[in-house]
Amino acid sequence: MTAVTTPVSTERPTPTARRKGRRAPVLAPLLFISVAVVLFCLFFLWPGALGLLYSFTSYRGVGALRFVGLDNYVDLAGDPSFYAALTRTALYTVLAVPAHYVAALAIAVLLTSTAAAGKSAARVVFFLPWLISPIVTGVIWRWLFGENFGFVNVLVQAFGGAAAQWQTDGTLALIVVIIAGTWAGTAFNMLLFIAALRNIPRSYLEAAEIDGANSWQRFRRITLPLLGPTSFMVVLLTTIGSMKEFAMIQALNGGGPGTENMLIVQYIYRTGFERANIGYASAVSMVLMVILIVIAVVQLRFDRKSDLS
Amino acid sequence: MKAARGLSSTLVLWLLGIVYLFPVLWFVLSSFKPGSELFSLPLTILPETWTTSGYSTAWSRFDFQRYFFNTSVVAVVTTALTVIVSAMTGYAFAKYRAWWLRAFFVCILATTMLPTEVIMPSSFVVVRDLGLYDSLPGIIVPSIITATGIFMFRQYFSTVPDELMEAARIDGVGEITLFVRIMLPLAKPICVVLAIFSMQWRWNDYIWPLLVLRDPNRYTLQVALRSIVGADNIDWPVLLSASVISLLPMVLLFLVFQRQIMDVDINSGLKD
Numbered sequence: 001m002t003a004v005t006t007p008v009s010t011e012r013p014t015p016t017a018r019r020k021g022r023r024a025p026v027l028a029p030l031l032f033i034s035v036a037v038v039l040f041c042l043f044f045l046w047p048g049a050l051g052l053l054y055s056f057t058s059y060r061g062v063g064a065l066r067f068v069g070l071d072n073y074v075d076l077a078g079d080p081s082f083y084a085a086l087t088r089t090a091l092y093t094v095l096a097v098p099a100h101y102v103a104a105l106a107i108a109v110l111l112t113s114t115a116a117a118g119k120s121a122a123r124v125v126f127f128l129p130w131l132i133s134p135i136v137t138g139v140i141w142r143w144l145f146g147e148n149f150g151f152v153n154v155l156v157q158a159f160g161g162a163a164a165q166w167q168t169d170g171t172l173a174l175i176v177v178i179i180a181g182t183w184a185g186t187a188f189n190m191l192l193f194i195a196a197l198r199n200i201p202r203s204y205l206e207a208a209e210i211d212g213a214n215s216w217q218r219f220r221r222i223t224l225p226l227l228g229p230t231s232f233m234v235v236l237l238t239t240i241g242s243m244k245e246f247a248m249i250q251a252l253n254g255g256g257p258g259t260e261n262m263l264i265v266q267y268i269y270r271t272g273f274e275r276a277n278i279g280y281a282s283a284v285s286m287v288l289m290v291i292l293i294v295i296a297v298v299q300l301r302f303d304r305k306s307d308l309s
Numbered sequence: 310m311k312a313a314r315g316l317s318s319t320l321v322l323w324l325l326g327i328v329y330l331f332p333v334l335w336f337v338l339s340s341f342k343p344g345s346e347l348f349s350l351p352l353t354i355l356p357e358t359w360t361t362s363g364y365s366t367a368w369s370r371f372d373f374q375r376y377f378f379n380t381s382v383v384a385v386v387t388t389a390l391t392v393i394v395s396a397m398t399g400y401a402f403a404k405y406r407a408w409w410l411r412a413f414f415v416c417i418l419a420t421t422m423l424p425t426e427v428i429m430p431s432s433f434v435v436v437r438d439l440g441l442y443d444s445l446p447g448i449i450v451p452s453i454i455t456a457t458g459i460f461m462f463r464q465y466f467s468t469v470p471d472e473l474m475e476a477a478r479i480d481g482v483g484e485i486t487l488f489v490r491i492m493l494p495l496a497k498p499i500c501v502v503l504a505i506f507s508m509q510w511r512w513n514d515y516i517w518p519l520l521v522l523r524d525p526n527r528y529t530l531q532v533a534l535r536s537i538v539g540a541d542n543i544d545w546p547v548l549l550s551a552s553v554i555s556l557l558p559m560v561l562l563f564l565v566f567q568r569q570i571m572d573v574d575i576n577s578g579l580k581d
Contacts, residue, residue: 024405025484026407031485032398032405037413040416047435054431107322118319125326127570135531135538136552138538139336139552143336149349186329191571240421246426251535265426282430285429
């Protein structure tokens with residue numbers, strides 16, 4: 001500490017000085033948040049506002065803005081490829097969220113239960129995918145599920161099955177995406193659950209055990225309700241994460257076969273960048289933004305108790 | 310009975326462990342196989358002839374030194390800035406009261422719901438108009454603020470007693486000195502954890518480099534890898550080796566900071 005107490009007026013403050021001294025500092029917090037405010041405005045607020053503006057134009061990245069009113073939204077309402085991407089995203093999210101949730105919770109429970117051996121080594125194994133980028137995750141699973149020389153198909157054939165078309169069948173390709181996404185997402189959610197499971201007082205579970213509750217009843221009636229806030233977090237984050245899934249699929253199958261598994265963010269990317277149709281892509285962005293806000297608000301409603309802040 | 314249960318849960322745990330480990334194992338082992346062995350039946354788990362030819366081809370055909378350098382610059386600079394900005398912002402949220410602080414907090418919260426991917430087209434235009442297109446700062450600057458980092462510091466600083474601040478203020482310590490000399494050193498563990506997280510986020514980041522970079526000389530590893538995997542004819546020996554190479558810094562990071570990563574209390578932290 002550099003400053004030494006100096007006999008300034010704070011010792012015996014006049015009423016005005018005291019009020020002045022008590023007033024919460026304004027300049028300092030303003031300074032502390034200033035950088036974040038500038039960056040927030042530049043890279044969230046401005047793109048958000050600009051996106052809204054562009055969604056009413058036929059902007060292609062260069063030239064003057066030409067306003068087209070609601071044309072983009074009207075076109076969107078009748079665009080089958082938009083609906084295809086949106087419903088595929090919804091399907092992916094609906095399937096991926098439970099898969100993420102169950103996998104992470106099951107592993108977290110196994111890792112915190114006292115019975116299993118080798119837990120610390122296993123924890124490292126389950127955590128490993130966290131280190132791996134979405135692109136490399138895609139590469140790993142693409143390699144594993146290759147149609148001709150992929151390990152999984154060779155295994156299937158060794159057991160007398162027919163080679164599955166993991167790349168050329170849309171449904172199978174989506175299944176691979178879900179598996180890969182779950183594999184990659186388990187680590188983080190698992191850490192969340194482990195932290196929460198450790199906070200559950202052992203005495204609750206022991207009391208229930210004495211009362212004759214079996215392990216499933218204890219899990220169902222005590223552990224699961226107490227995990228409520230964490231479950232909420234995991235479901236919310238996984239939902240948002242699934243809705244914006246992009247990089248991993250890019251490397252895994254590029255949204256293929258064809259455009260069958262093209263999710264909404266890839267659709268935005270393709271429209272906005274590969275076709276340079278920024279106006280139209282912005283309209284899709286705005287729709288996705290509204291959907292995400294609705295999801296977040298609905299989920300927050302469901303779980304008022306959990307204090308996100 | 311107890312022993313049986315221990316045995317069965319150990320069995321289930323390690324079965325799952327194998328399921329989680331195998332994809333990586335298969336991928337790493339495959340990278341040591343020669344190209345001919347990758348595409349010939351029957352497949353073997355271990356390479357019959359171990360080779361690093363994929364690695365040398367990847368290293369010579371692609372400018373990996375440059376990709377490593379670019380990615381490292383982006384990851385290190387962004388991480389340093391992220392830690393500083395998150396600490397300042399989180400501190401302000403935790404220790405000062407004002408309506409505009411609460412309002413800005415809601416804004417930061419909203420960024421987790423509305424990630425960049427969603428507003429990609431206009432984000433790109435903003436970066437371009439700022440003159441950051443096709444430059445490393447164009448990846449660094451937009452990635453600095455993360456809600457997770459800010460929340461981590463906010464949570465930590467709110468556990469620091471206010472009396473500490475009052476005492477310092479009575480001693481005539483200014484608000485900024487108070488933060489830099491007293492509060493920031495207290496938050497060193499959070500700085501370390503956030504730095505680790507941020508390194509992982511930025512090393513593995515794909516979306517901003519994809520939007521911002523055009524010149525292959527400025528590619529980061531992820532974009533470079535994507536260009537290999539996006540080719541019509543994927544060169545698997547090169548792709549596998551290149552992917553393994555790209556993982557090494559993260560594995561190193563994990564080995565060094567394993568304790569900090571595994572014990573992190575991420576109750577309030579959101580993932581980025």
